[in-house]
Amino acid sequence: MRRPVHGFTLIELVAAITILGLALAAVMPDVSAWLRNQRIRNMAESMQSGLQRARAEAVRRNVPVTFWLVNLTDAQTLNNDCTVSATGTSWVVSLDNPAGKCGTAPSATEDPRLVVAHNAGGGSPIAIAGTRADLSTSASRVTFDGFGRIATASVGTDLHALAIAYPSGSGSTDDRPLRIEITPGGQIRLCDPAVSGTDARRCDYTVPTTPAPSSGSTSS
Secondary structure: OOOOOOOOOHHHHHHHHHHHHHHHHHHHHHHHHHHHHHHHHHHHHHHHHHHHHHHHHHHHHOOOEEEEEEEOOOOOOOOOOOEEOOOOOEEEEEOOOOOOOOOOOOOOOOOOOEEEEEOOOOOOOOEEEEEOOOOOOEOOEEEEOOOOOEOHHHOOOOOOEEEEEOOOOOOOOOOOOEEEEEOOOOOEEEEOOOOOOOOOOOOOOOOOOOOOOOOOOOOO
């Protein structure tokens, strides 16, 4: 005789779905936090890549090359409506000031002698804050010389730190903001302000007890 085939009863099916739903609900906060922090890291790695490209080009060409933070009027398009800004989420590597010229094709002769440009894209949820080494005075650019160092004339005024995080008021307690630091010698490193001590991920720049006086400018 053929054995009867046993399936799931409706009660068993409902119980299994309920358990699966509870398990998914338990891991969802972790997945959400991971996605948020991955957006921060992606933006940080893009900025780090741009800085490294600027430094490499300065050494290769043996001329000063600058990394610029820029804002775009149309966030979807890297065009000539761009402005240099210490809070810009897009960036340009060029030999001359790219303000109003970000849509120019890369060229060794045509102003702004653009090397490469990156559009962060529309709707980016990440905020950028470029500062000098004191972390209180904003800066929007850093120029590397032919030795790969921050150009001597710009050491005190150029970008030394880039904070990458969600805008104030839209963050989460699980967020891990990151920072990029550039030393006067031109070393570029990605660090985590939340760690300290001997942890290799720690940041070297700290806010001084008495911040350096501001130049009155929001960018340089």
